[in-house]
Amino acid sequence: MKALRTREEWEREERERLAPYAVRSADSLGRVVPEVEHPYRSAFQRDRDRIVHARAFRRLEYKTQVFVHHEGDHYRNRLTHTLEGAQIARTVARALRLNEDLAEAVILAHDLGHPPFGHAGERVLAELLRGDGGFDHNRQTLRIVDLLEERYPGFRGLNLTFETREGILKHGCRWEHPLPVPPRGAQPSLEAQVADRCDEIAYTNHDLDDGLRSELIGLGQLAEVPLWRDAHGDVCARMPDAGAGVKVAQTIAGLINRLVGDLVESTAARLTAAAPADVAALRAQPQRLLGYSPGLEKSLRELKDFLYRNLYHHPHVIATNQRAERVLADLWKVYRGDPERLPPHVRARFGEDGDTRAVADYVAGMTDRFALAEHRRLVGDDAGL
Numbered sequence: 001m002k003a004l005r006t007r008e009e010w011e012r013e014e015r016e017r018l019a020p021y022a023v024r025s026a027d028s029l030g031r032v033v034p035e036v037e038h039p040y041r042s043a044f045q046r047d048r049d050r051i052v053h054a055r056a057f058r059r060l061e062y063k064t065q066v067f068v069h070h071e072g073d074h075y076r077n078r079l080t081h082t083l084e085g086a087q088i089a090r091t092v093a094r095a096l097r098l099n100e101d102l103a104e105a106v107i108l109a110h111d112l113g114h115p116p117f118g119h120a121g122e123r124v125l126a127e128l129l130r131g132d133g134g135f136d137h138n139r140q141t142l143r144i145v146d147l148l149e150e151r152y153p154g155f156r157g158l159n160l161t162f163e164t165r166e167g168i169l170k171h172g173c174r175w176e177h178p179l180p181v182p183p184r185g186a187q188p189s190l191e192a193q194v195a196d197r198c199d200e201i202a203y204t205n206h207d208l209d210d211g212l213r214s215e216l217i218g219l220g221q222l223a224e225v226p227l228w229r230d231a232h233g234d235v236c237a238r239m240p241d242a243g244a245g246v247k248v249a250q251t252i253a254g255l256i257n258r259l260v261g262d263l264v265e266s267t268a269a270r271l272t273a274a275a276p277a278d279v280a281a282l283r284a285q286p287q288r289l290l291g292y293s294p295g296l297e298k299s300l301r302e303l304k305d306f307l308y309r310n311l312y313h314h315p316h317v318i319a320t321n322q323r324a325e326r327v328l329a330d331l332w333k334v335y336r337g338d339p340e341r342l343p344p345h346v347r348a349r350f351g352e353d354g355d356t357r358a359v360a361d362y363v364a365g366m367t368d369r370f371a372l373a374e375h376r377r378l379v380g381d382d383a384g385l
């Protein structure tokens with residue numbers, strides 16, 4: 001065996017090792033601007049590396065998942081959420097003989113376009129841009145990787161493959177976009193489906209953990225949720241003397257394991273039954289083949305409903321969201337009223353992207369702490385955050 005594994009050898013191994021309906025890097029539709037392939041990294045490994053080196057990836061560290069960054073050092077932010085999701089996605093992709101690198105690239109990129117302050121930020125931008133092209137975080141992620149990252153001399157953006165961009169878009173492209181958008185079948189690739197489901201596994205579980213840590217939700221309330229009750233009951237029976245914190249950690253580990261186990265086993269059964277011969281047959285399926293058993297799907301829905309009612313709509317979270325919405329609405333008003341307040345690099349894009357979209361890109365790209373610092377500087381207060 002030779003010491004160095006070349007890209008061609010890696011691509012050959014993918015053909016042998018991956019399922020027939022997995023996306024192979026050698027079969028990629030390529031990039032909008034053609035590039036010479038790398039000597040030992042596959043096309044999707046290169047996408048993944050470009051995403052990790054992007055400025056927008058580093059900004060995820062100071063973007064809210066549920067809790068604003070200064071509320072505590074142990075809560076998830078979008079960066080740690082992304083890393084937890086990526087780790088789960090690799091496990092699922094590997095177990096199903098799918099292309100782990102593609103699933104990883106998609107999930108590492110999936111939240112790049114999230115504005116500051118989580119869904120509150122997305123809501124306020126969608127409102128401000130109503131009638132002006134709207135706002136959607138998946139579309140914003142595509143704008144970042146296609147247009148807004150500046151790292152290469154020959155093109156704007158990261159020039160990712162069509163397959164990674166398709167996974168990022170999730171629901172197809174309903175908007176005008178200056179670059180060719182990836183073609184879409186009835187279903188996205190399985191790797192894109194994996195990224196989507198593993199995002200959900202990651203946030204559901206870590207939001208439970210953060211919700212308990214913050215005491216916005218309690219163990220007593222969670223006893224009404226069968227999925228939690230079973231997992232926690234099992235842990236308490238197996239390790240009655242463990243501390244409460246360890247029991248919570250073990251319950252969440254058990255829940256992730258249960259979800260991942262059911263997902264890969266149910267999906268494997270559906271794949272065996274449908275037996276798609278290749279990627280094209282997989283894309284033509286009338287419904288998604290990646291998913292849980294009906295029983296677990298229902299239990300997960302109950303758990304998510306619980307979080308929706310008790311955590312995402314907790315008075316503390318709602319009050320924080322309202323303050324966050326005020327921060328972004330105030331900044332929008334200042335920048336739109338007096339473009340001289342914007343940095344020159346934003347004004348420089350008024351011509352090509354239009355002034356509204358250039359300001360939207362700037363505000364959406366902000367971290368929570370930068371938006372708060374701008375609010376203090378330009379409006380004179382911290383909006384109670």
Ligand code: MG
Binds near residue numbers: 081110111199203
């Ligand atoms: Mg996410």
